[in-house]
Amino acid sequence: MMTKPTVIGYIKEQPERLSFVFKNRDKFTNPFVDVFKENNIKKVIFFGSGTSYNVSQIAAYYFKHLVGVAAEAQYPTVFKSYEKADWSNRLDNDEILFVGISQSGTSISTVKVMEYAKGLGYHTLSLTGNTKSKITDFVDTVVPLLVGDELTPPETKGYTVSLLSVYLWALECAKLLNRINQDQYNKMLEDVKDLIDHFDLVLTESEEWYDRNKATIVNSDRIYILGYGIDYGTVLEAQLKIGEMLRLPSLGYEIEEYSHGPTMALNNKQTIFIIGSEEVEFERMLTFAKAFRNYSDRVHIITCKDIQADDRDLVYSYKTSKLLAPLMYTVPFQFVAAKGAKDIGIDTGINPFEIPLAHYES
Incomplete structure (x- = not known):
């Protein structure tokens, strides 16, 4: 079979x-x-x-x-x-x-x-x-x-x-x-x-990070994904994957823009993922993460740069350039979306929206 x-x-x-x-x-x-x-x-x-x-x-x-x-x-x-x-x-x-x-x-x-x-x-x-x-x-x-x-x-x-x-x-x-x-x-x-x-290692570390944080992630009221520079595209992909599979309200922002208003909605039932790309905003990103943790414990940094981290964060042991890091940084969001959906009983192999609007028949 x-x-x-x-x-x-x-x-x-x-x-x-x-x-x-x-x-x-x-x-x-x-x-x-x-x-x-x-x-x-x-x-x-x-x-x-x-x-x-x-x-x-x-x-x-x-x-x-x-x-x-x-x-x-x-x-x-x-x-x-x-x-x-x-x-x-x-x-x-x-x-x-x-x-x-x-x-x-x-x-x-x-x-x-x-x-x-x-x-x-x-x-x-x-x-x-x-x-x-x-x-x-x-x-x-x-x-x-x-x-x-x-x-x-x-x-x-x-x-x-x-x-x-x-x-x-x-x-x-x-x-x-x-x-x-x-x-x-x-x-x-x-x-x-x-x-x-080394991509098998990227998968392993991404899945282990999801597994140790899954209880709070899948029980979030809302998920924010923040990034900057090259990884704004990663933000958009993470937002899409979480929205279409885990089906929780997920919003992506350029990190500086998130501080101009959306922070007023932040509370401890909301999860924030921050992509720490090796761009000029990296130190500013760490400042933001520290500030956000005053309002929610569910703030996660995802990076391949070494930082002071705890179990909430995903700091890859494998290091690469900022040009290639987007290949890595999408993987944890794939696990959040797919394993998160499985953990709450959603079958991601079925599209519940059946009206054909986006594609020609193949």
Whole structure:
């Protein structure tokens, strides 16, 4: 009898899947880099909904900070209705690349914005797990997302595989455009492989952290996820995963913005997760965490930087750069969402919302 796929099963498949993606990276990096080789791309706009939008947030960060080109993440429908690719009117259409990220390739909003962009003469590219899906009808370049099957409604390994894919795109483009030299490139590739080789440890420490804090987490009235810099995308992904699986009110904020009003609602039945990324706000983050603990005992720091910590915190023993840390920092929220749901009797393999609004039929 075939075992029913589970979200937790897909979470624990991530080390093996990320290793496969890294070993086969030429399959998705070469076609992407060819677009940069063959065209004078000066701006990249990333599109996606749900998990794919959250990946787009971090992808834009990579391309701005690592590749050195203008980049942004956009919600597809918002962009199509209210935005322009270049409000300055200084760029030609063929200098702008539209990237549509859709694991299924059937996201209605992302498909429609790619159709719109292709009709206006922009370069269009899709990253999708189904290279024969609807989105591929409206792009110049189809790039495979090497995620394999993910047959449960919430996407977990789809997020980390997508994030690794866009990072490797950025790394290859940075090398192509001489933003990094060969030695830097080799070192950054080695760092990727080393993280993947230690991803089982990331899973183990993340699950152990959830298990020792689960009683208060699943009995929260509300959950806040706070972050900054590169990890604002991680905040959005954590908010999404907790909302769709654990189904508690979950709100994500840039950490400074949370202090401008939402703190007035804070009480001891609410949980705060703070992602401690190695950005300029790190020391400020520690100040915030100390202050929040005056109002709630349920304040958890998640970081791979060494801090004075207790059992509430997750301080990874494995250390990596801020560019790669988002691959790690999403994992504890996957466990909060999936194991938390299991602990309170929610079947995450079933989508209780049956009206088809977001996707074309595959």
